[in-house]
Amino acid sequence: MGAVLTSPTLRFLLRRLAQSAVVLFGVMVVVFSLVQLVPGDPVRIALGTRYTPEAYAVLREASGLDRPLLLQFVNYLGSAVTGDLGVSFRSGQPVTALLTDRLPATFSLAFTGILIGLVIAVVAGTWAALHEGRVSDMIVRVGSQFGVSIPDFWMGLLLIMIFSATFGLLPSSGYVPLSQGLGPWLSHVILPATAVGLVAGAIMTRYIRAAVLEVASMPYVRTAKSKGIAPRVVIARHIGRNALIPVLTIAGIQFATILGGVIVVEVVFAWPGLGSLVYNAVGVRDYPVIQGAVLLIAVIFLAVNLLVDLLYAVVDPRIRLS
Numbered sequence: 089m090g091a092v093l094t095s096p097t098l099r100f101l102l103r104r105l106a107q108s109a110v111v112l113f114g115v116m117v118v119v120f121s122l123v124q125l126v127p128g129d130p131v132r133i134a135l136g137t138r139y140t141p142e143a144y145a146v147l148r149e150a151s152g153l154d155r156p157l158l159l160q161f162v163n164y165l166g167s168a169v170t171g172d173l174g175v176s177f178r179s180g181q182p183v184t185a186l187l188t189d190r191l192p193a194t195f196s197l198a199f200t201g202i203l204i205g206l207v208i209a210v211v212a213g214t215w216a217a218l219h220e221g222r223v224s225d226m227i228v229r230v231g232s233q234f235g236v237s238i239p240d241f242w243m244g245l246l247l248i249m250i251f252s253a254t255f256g257l258l259p260s261s262g263y264v265p266l267s268q269g270l271g272p273w274l275s276h277v278i279l280p281a282t283a284v285g286l287v288a289g290a291i292m293t294r295y296i297r298a299a300v301l302e303v304a305s306m307p308y309v310r311t312a313k314s315k316g317i318a319p320r321v322v323i324a325r326h327i328g329r330n331a332l333i334p335v336l337t338i339a340g341i342q343f344a345t346i347l348g349g350v351i352v353v354e355v356v357f358a359w360p361g362l363g364s365l366v367y368n369a370v371g372v373r374d375y376p377v378i379q380g381a382v383l384l385i386a387v388i389f390l391a392v393n394l395l396v397d398l399l400y401a402v403v404d405p406r407i408r409l410s
Contacts, residue, residue, distance in 0.1 A: 235290025
């Protein structure tokens, strides 16, 4: 037990978890403070046409908004530690349950999108680097620049126009869980995932091209080539593996970005994920849902970054977790 506790990996994990707790506390402070600055009375908006002075007073007291801000934050912090993120002003449902219901759809979109982006980026980035200065390299660089410049929601609208409105090949909206079959799930997820994957792939292509170029110029790669080793073996054993570190970094960042930043894409495709939940919550000033969703996205972002750091040591044993 003592040996385990003193292992560099465990110390690294404990240190990162402590840092993550500090970051999450900061996120909660910032989000809670910013939400208070949003104009509009959330209780009045939540009641809508049901508004009466009596109903207003009851809901305001039940939601805790009649208390001082500091006490509201202390209560929010104490509940969040136990996994209780409050109750939605609008629907009256627990925020934790709302987030749990939406998470599978968002994960489906993010995993499929990052997979599409990685395939595009690895193939195009590696191809461009190995043909540096040629026409194919220029085409890839121009294409990636074009992809970076295009908003993902516009890409989504373009895909809907082509594959749904024009040819009628794929549905333009909705979500089907994977448990109902691979075909129905794939037919619904492919368009929104392609929209975010093309943009993410364009961004990652630039990084992968640069990483492969850097590794390809290393002395051990030139030595391998001089020994007459087949190019595909040099790429697979020497260039590909050593270029994985920057690929992991940018892939992790893009994955976390997709998880928390595809609000407009989810709205365009009527995708019932976290993005559309946050979009609707902002419109009705549903503070508990906004705070809970941002906190969940922050947790996912920190977890992905921690996983990427752990993978560094797996990919390259020279990296020590200390």
